[in-house]
Amino acid sequence: MTHYDLVVIGTGSGNTIVNHRFADWKVAFVERGVFGGTCLNKGCIPTKMFVHTADVAATPAGSARYGVDEELLGVRWPEVRDRIFGRIDPISGAGSEYRHHNENVTMYEGTGRFTGVKELAVDGNDGQTSVVTADRFVLAVGSRPIVPPVPGLEETGFHTSDTIMRLEELPRRLAILGGGFVAAEFAHVFASFGVEVTLIGRSERLLRQEDTDISEAYTEIARAKYDVRLNHETIRVARRPDGSILLGMLCPDGSDEVIVDELLVAVGRTPNSDLLNLEATGVEVDHEGRVVVDAYMQTGVDGIYALGDVTSPHQLKHVANHEARVVKHNLLDPDNRIQADHRFIPHAVFSSPQIASVGLTEKEAEDQGLDYVVSTQKYADIAYGWAMEDTTGFAKLLADPTTGQLLGAHIMGPQAPTVIQPLIQAMAFGLSAYEMARNQYWIHPAMPELIENALLALPLKPQN
Ligand SMILES: Cc1cc2nc3c(=O)[nH]c(=O)nc-3n(C[C@H](O)[C@H](O)[C@H](O)COP(=O)(O)OP(=O)(O)OC[C@H]3O[C@@H](n4cnc5c(N)ncnc54)[C@H](O)[C@@H]3O)c2cc1C
Numbered sequence: 001m002t003h004y005d006l007v008v009i010g011t012g013s014g015n016t017i018v019n020h021r022f023a024d025w026k027v028a029f030v031e032r033g034v035f036g037g038t039c040l041n042k043g044c045i046p047t048k049m050f051v052h053t054a055d056v057a058a059t060p061a062g063s064a065r066y067g068v069d070e071e072l073l074g075v076r077w078p079e080v081r082d083r084i085f086g087r088i089d090p091i092s093g094a095g096s097e098y099r100h101h102n103e104n105v106t107m108y109e110g111t112g113r114f115t116g117v118k119e120l121a122v123d124g125n126d127g128q129t130s131v132v133t134a135d136r137f138v139l140a141v142g143s144r145p146i147v148p149p150v151p152g153l154e155e156t157g158f159h160t161s162d163t164i165m166r167l168e169e170l171p172r173r174l175a176i177l178g179g180g181f182v183a184a185e186f187a188h189v190f191a192s193f194g195v196e197v198t199l200i201g202r203s204e205r206l207l208r209q210e211d212t213d214i215s216e217a218y219t220e221i222a223r224a225k226y227d228v229r230l231n232h233e234t235i236r237v238a239r240r241p242d243g244s245i246l247l248g249m250l251c252p253d254g255s256d257e258v259i260v261d262e263l264l265v266a267v268g269r270t271p272n273s274d275l276l277n278l279e280a281t282g283v284e285v286d287h288e289g290r291v292v293v294d295a296y297m298q299t300g301v302d303g304i305y306a307l308g309d310v311t312s313p314h315q316l317k318h319v320a321n322h323e324a325r326v327v328k329h330n331l332l333d334p335d336n337r338i339q340a341d342h343r344f345i346p347h348a349v350f351s352s353p354q355i356a357s358v359g360l361t362e363k364e365a366e367d368q369g370l371d372y373v374v375s376t377q378k379y380a381d382i383a384y385g386w387a388m389e390d391t392t393g394f395a396k397l398l399a400d401p402t403t404g405q406l407l408g409a410h411i412m413g414p415q416a417p418t419v420i421q422p423l424i425q426a427m428a429f430g431l432s433a434y435e436m437a438r439n440q441y442w443i444h445p446a447m448p449e450l451i452e453n454a455l456l457a458l459p460l461k462p463q464n
């Protein structure tokens, strides 16, 4: 049994912790899958490379409104796929190679499970089991796609975000189960590549976690692009003799069916805490399987930290990265530990149109009984929006009428994840809406004028 100063389980965000400052630490990494974790291999990075390619493929369909006639001649899927993974796979390979050659680091390739408070068995991918002990552990094991218990699903076979990007060929018809981030992004990707997309959701709207105005507007736009079936509960899945897939659903009108060639299941992700046998450590998990940590990202067991999807309700890479920085600091400087800052966590959906949000939705402000004011600014009413002939995009801001501080910002439209950044900055640094609007220049006629106008439209007193 080998003893380490530090064992990091999971090489996604966990990998970013160990740098030259740990040179005199004896460190082990444990990884059961591909080195580099979800974001690099199966998440943020490849999906956005597909999204950008989809944006390019979708351009001709929207060009006529500018008086420009374009035609999409084709999408060479194998080339698109291989270009993307041809770039990503070597990064993962190089990361693994680097770690294998770190003098103070040992790589264990297998699944870690605790056998004692600070004792971990690693069931190696090669069939051998090793046992290690350590003074400190970092649980950075992420999450995995949820597979709902729909009769026939397992037997029929299906894709998740883990596999859909590596398809051999584009299907003619694709059904997507779920109406969240993954569904919205892949609907855009595959529809732009010419696939007939059917989105199946259990509730009445898509992207329900967004502010209701955004969610409603996105749902309406999606209905025009995809076959959207909402309030549909999928109750059976079966493979037909011709190889196609049949989904049977219950809906307000009784029952419904759809026949497709491929099925993507995108109904959320569950933390991988269940793989770790945490009972052996005394580390607590909540009712959704998330590892419970304090403000320093430490679990209830001294020296065992957790970060990222295994502990966070946000399941976002920038959150995992922030938490990894906090854990790194607290490992290196235990007498001056810092707390994680979870106050203003933004997110973006790289759908079509794009969506970005930070802070409270109007419903959350209402539910919390807060006093708030709201403004809405359409892209169509700013100069760059005219240039883009945008007809659907808007920004919605919520602010505290007493202090003028922003409470929430929600944007749907071109470059929303970029356009929102100054609002995230204002919230993080406590800039009031009026100060932000008036105490700086806004480049004319650039897209951030959307923000300037939305700020000025808030019914606040000028000093706020
Ligand atoms: C399709 C998709 C698109 C996404 N797009 C975005 C985006 O645009 N922006 C964004 O912010 N977020 C995005 N995310 C979310 C983001 O990928 C995650 O929040 C982030 O990768 C979580 O990082 P992590 O370090 O917690 O876990 P991971 O990166 O998942 O790392 C965990 C690692 O632990 C390993 N592991 C698990 N259990 C064990 C065990 N018992 N023993 C050993 N190893 C183990 C896993 O194999 C994995 O490599 C996306 C996610 C998906 C699925």
Ligand SMILES: NC(=O)c1ccc[n+]([C@@H]2O[C@H](COP(=O)([O-])OP(=O)(O)OC[C@H]3O[C@@H](n4cnc5c(N)ncnc54)[C@H](O)[C@@H]3O)[C@@H](O)[C@H]2O)c1
Residues within 6 Å of the ligand: 148, 177, 178, 179, 180, 181, 182, 183, 185, 200, 201, 202, 203, 207, 208, 234, 266, 267, 268, 269, 314, 315, 316, 347, 348, 349, 350
């Ligand atoms: N751009 C990004 O940052 C990005 C992109 C992709 C994924 N992610 C992360 O990955 C997580 C997982 O994404 P996701 O889209 O799988 O989950 P999600 O939580 O965003 O959405 C899941 C959706 O599936 C619905 N659902 C649940 N069970 C269902 C069922 N049986 N049938 C039909 N619908 C059902 C839910 O109501 C919900 O609308 C996200 O929460 C996000 O944190 C982020």
